[in-house]
Amino acid sequence: MLEVKDLHVTVEDKAILKGLNLTINAGEVHAIMGPNGAGKSTLSAVIAGKDGYEVTQGTILFEGQDVLEMEIEERARAGLLLGFQYPVEIPGVKNIYLLKAALNAQRAARGEGEIPAPEFMKLVREKSAEMKMDPSFLQRAVNEGFSGGEKKRNEILQMLVLQPKLAMLDEIDSGLDIDAMKVVADGVNSLRDANRAILLVTHYQRLLNHIEPDHVHVLVDGRIVKSGDKDLALELEARGYDWVLEGSAA
C-alpha cells in the first residue's frame, strides 16, 4: 500500500530524514518509535504534504501513485489522512461543515454524488456517539475551545467519517488521560480491517497496549535502525533507546 524508499528530507536546510525505508501493506498496523528529534513526525508530515519540508531524495508510493506529485487535498482524497499532534482551531468553521465538505470532496474524487443529508446526519451521529462526543460538538467551530482530549477525539471522528485507507496518527496519545486514551484507541481499532492500514507515531509504549501493532520500527537520526513485532516496543519501554543505538552502531 505504502512504499517509502530512501527518503531524504530537510527542514530549513537541516537534514532530518536520511534515507528512510518503510513498506506498509494493507491490513497492517505499524508503530514508529524513537527518541525526540529522530524525525518521527517529519515522516508523517511529509507523507501528508505539509509545507516546510523539502524532499531531496527518495520516493513515496501510495497504491502505486507518486505521493510527492500529489496536492495535499489529492492525498487526502486518495485515502491518506494524518491525525495531528496539535490539531488547529478553526474559528467559525463548524465541525459539520468540515466533515461534509471533506466527505463530499472524497466522494466527488471517486465519481460519486454528494451524500444525501439524512444519510450524512445518521453517519455523523453514529460516529460521534462512538467517540463519546455530544452531538452539540458538530455545531461548534472546529476545535475551538476544545480540551486537548476533545481535540484528539475530534481527529479520530474525522477518520471515522472519512474512512482513510492509510490513517497516520501523530502522537495521538499525547495529553490524553486513561479514559480518553481508551475512547481514542477504540476509535482507531474500529478502523482496522484487511483493506486498511494504520501508521502510529508515538513516543510511549502505553498506546500500543490499546492498539496492538503488527510491526514496530525504531527511528533514530533519520533512519529506521531496528524493526520488530510488538515485543520490541516492550523492550524499548524497559530498556530505553540507548541499547538500540549501540546495537546499530556496532
Next chain:
Amino acid sequence: MSAPERFLERLTARRAEDPSWVAARRQAGAARFEAMGFPTRRDEEWKYTDVRRIAEGDFALATDAAFDTARFDEQRLDIDAYRLVLVDGVFSAELSRLDGLPAGVSLEPLSKAMATNHEAVGGSLGRLAGVDFSPFTALNTAFAEEGVIVRLAPGTVVDKPIYVLLLSRANERPVMSHPRVLIEAGARAEATIVEHYSGEPDAANFTNVVTEVLLDRGAIVDHYKLQEAALTDLHVASIHVDQGRDSRFNSYNLNLGGALVRTDLVTDINAEGAEAAYNGLFFVQGRQHVDNHTLVNHNAPRTFSNENYKGVLDDRSRGVFNGKVFVKKDAQQIEAYQNNANLLLSDRAEIDTKPELVIYADDVKCSHGATTGQLDEEAVYALRSRGIDEPMARALLTLAFVGEVMDKVRLNIIAERVERAVAGRLPDRFNLADLVETAEAIQEA
C-alpha cells in the same frame, strides 16, 4: 460652470408644482450645496474617499419607473413583506405591494405624503439630517422628490418586514436619484425595515439617499441596508437616528456592490435605557471602494451601544472604516463597545481603519479595537489535509470570518443571500445551501 452649478441646473428645470414649504427647503438645500461644493480629500471626513467620479459626472433625472419583470423577480428578496419599489428614484406603483397594511402602519411614497399630508412630513423630514451635515445631504434636500415615509402609531408591532427596494437601471445616459427615507416609530412600536439596493448589472448611476429614523420611547427598529448595486454604480448614503428612552435600534449595514460607496451612520442616543447595535459587513473586490463612517453619540446616562464591522477585501479594492463613539459629559454609566476586523484576501487590497473614542464622562465602560489580517494558512492546510480543495478551504474560512456578523442577522433570507455572495467563488460542487440546511437540521433534531 462649477460642478455644483451643473448639478443644480437640473433642479431648475423641474418642480414648478412644489408646495411652497417644499420649494423653500429645496432652495435652502441648493444654496448650502452650492456654498459647500463637493468634498475633496482635504476634508478630514473625506480623506480616503475621492468623489470626483461623482462631481465630474453628468447625471440626468429619470422620468419613468419601467423595469424588466423577469429581472425584477430575480433581484428582489423573496420575502413576505410590505413592499415599496423605486426605480432610479421613481416610484413604481406596479411593482409595489402596499395593500393590507395593518392598523397603525402608514407606508407611502414621499411624493404622495408631500402632496397630501405635508404637515406630518414637514414636521419630521429633515429634522435629523440637516443641510449642514454634508454636501450630499444638502444636495439630497434640494432634489428629494421621491422616497419612503413609514409611520408607526404607538404600540404598533408590524407583522411583516417593510421592504423598500431601490433599483438602478443600465440607462443610455446615467441618472442620479436622491431618495429620502423617513421612519417614525411611535412609543413601543416595533418594525423591521429593509432598504435593498440592487439593479441591472451594467447600471452606472449615482444614488444619493438620506434616511432618518426616529424612535420614540420603547420603540424597536431593525434597519437593514443591503447594498448590492451594480459594480459600476456610485452610492452615497447617510442614515440618521434619534433614540428615545428605552428604545432599541439595530442596524445591519451590508455592502456587497457599488464602484464607489460611502455610508454615514449617525445615532443620537438621547435618553436613558436606549440601546444601539451596529452590525456592518463589506465584501469588496475588483476596484470597489467602500467607505463606512459611523458615529454613536451617547447623550444620556445608562445607554448602551455595540458596534461590530467586518470587511473582506480582495483584488485592488479599498475599504475605509471610521468609527467614532462620543460620550457626553453627563452621560454616566454608559457602555460602548466597538470592533472593526478586516480580512485582506489580496496583497493589493487596502483598508484604512480609524476607531475613535471621545469620552467626557468618567463612569463608563468602553472598548474599541481594530484588526487587519489574512486567512490563517494553518487553517487552510488543516482543511486541505481533509481533502477539501484550496478555493473551497479559503471560501469556508472567509465565510467563517463574516459569520460573526451574519449570525446577528435575523432575516435568514438576507443572511443566506450575503453568505452566497461571499461564497460566490466556490467551486460548483460546493453546495453551501446544503451545508447550512444540514447544520440546521442537526440543530433541530
